Amino acid sequence: MSDSAFDEHLAELIPRLRRFALRLTRDLPNADDLVQSTLERALTTTSHKRPEGDLRAWLFRILYRQFLDQRKHAKRYAWLLGAMGRETPTHAPSVEHQVIAADSLATFGQLSEEQQNLLLWVTVDGLSYQTIAEMLDVPIGTVMSRLSRARRAMRQASEDESPTPTLRILK
Numbered sequence: 001m002s003d004s005a006f007d008e009h010l011a012e013l014i015p016r017l018r019r020f021a022l023r024l025t026r027d028l029p030n031a032d033d034l035v036q037s038t039l040e041r042a043l044t045t046t047s048h049k050r051p052e053g054d055l056r057a058w059l060f061r062i063l064y065r066q067f068l069d070q071r072k073h074a075k076r077y078a079w080l081l082g083a084m085g086r087e088t089p090t091h092a093p094s095v096e097h098q099v100i101a102a103d104s105l106a107t108f109g110q111l112s113e114e115q116q117n118l119l120l121w122v123t124v125d126g127l128s129y130q131t132i133a134e135m136l137d138v139p140i141g142t143v144m145s146r147l148s149r150a151r152r153a154m155r156q157a158s159e160d161e162s163p164t165p166t167l168r169i170l171k
Contacts, residue, residue: 009055010042016056016125017063023120024067034070038063054131060121061135107157115150122147 017038021031041062108116121127121135129147133140
């Protein structure tokens, strides 16, 4: 890949990296710093990247490892529910949709960090199982089973929270 093609592809991936970093850090300045350190590491170690590898997976892997390193050194734990930039809806959502969204976010917040990341990588970023497996250095079957457990935990948590209506027997 030529330098200009590499730079163009890198520039296209910056918004995705920034969104993921924002979700991880929950703080815009920290997210920007994380993306900057990721890009710096990527540009200084470009020669170590396998040419047949996926640039997107490689950058997400660097970003995620950078985040884990920063968290380990700082001894901090940040909840991984972040604000993702969304367009403003043209109409206000109904109260029912707001309640469902709040319940879903609360349920999502109960999942482990690993489960949250897997669900977001697959559903929001559209990463393939193979790409995630490369990012985490695990077999693809491990990714699939962890994702299955995350989805099951999400379903169970949401089912446990939904109140069952009580029925009265009338004679």
